[in-house]
Amino acid sequence: MFVSTREIEVRYAETDQMGVVYHANYLVWMELGRTQIIKDLGFNYADLEKDGILSPVLDIQASYKKPLLYGQTAIVKTWIDEYDGLRVNYGYEIFNDEGDLAVTGLSKHVCVKKDSFRPLSIRKKYPDLHNAYEKAKK
Template identity: 40%
Template structure:
């Protein structure tokens, strides 16, 4: 299992009137985690798209345990779960500065050929990076 983590500080614009992170922003934190997870492997979304592959999210789930608040420094942990056929799956954990688990999540993405719009198996330059 390959894990990558990064930190992000909650901005005021990401919160609601109670100073709590609005639930829709967690999908962005997870996306940032995936982008950095791939970059850490030597891949980028930009490179894949320039080579005709996109990775749309087809499933996203979240489980809120405690609220994240304005100005919290969050640690977003992205965990590669599996890659099967045309799909790749990730789990996520978000912690506050005190190490408390705030949110967990999961996403499934599909490799898609940009020309045809159809699912495809990942290209070799991607799969060789996933074999760790």
């Protein structure tokens, strides 16, 4: 299984009055993790969008284990949990810079055509991306 890593400096604007990362920011960091794994596999999500392909979120979940704080570094680990040629589930673990697990998560996506939102087979349209996902998945 291939695991992608992305480090993010926790900025003041991402925290609440207690200096704790506001929960919705973890969803943004998961998106950064998805973009990073696609890049690490040799592709560019922006290029897919230029080609008229989107990957909307069908479902997302996060379990909070330990707060991340202003001034820490978040380490986002992302992997392909499931993939069937059409749908992809990404798994996430977000750690602080001391190695403590802060958040676990999972997001479910499907690739669709931008103009119609009809599902699209990655296996057929992008065989290189399909093969990369097959090799990288859990």
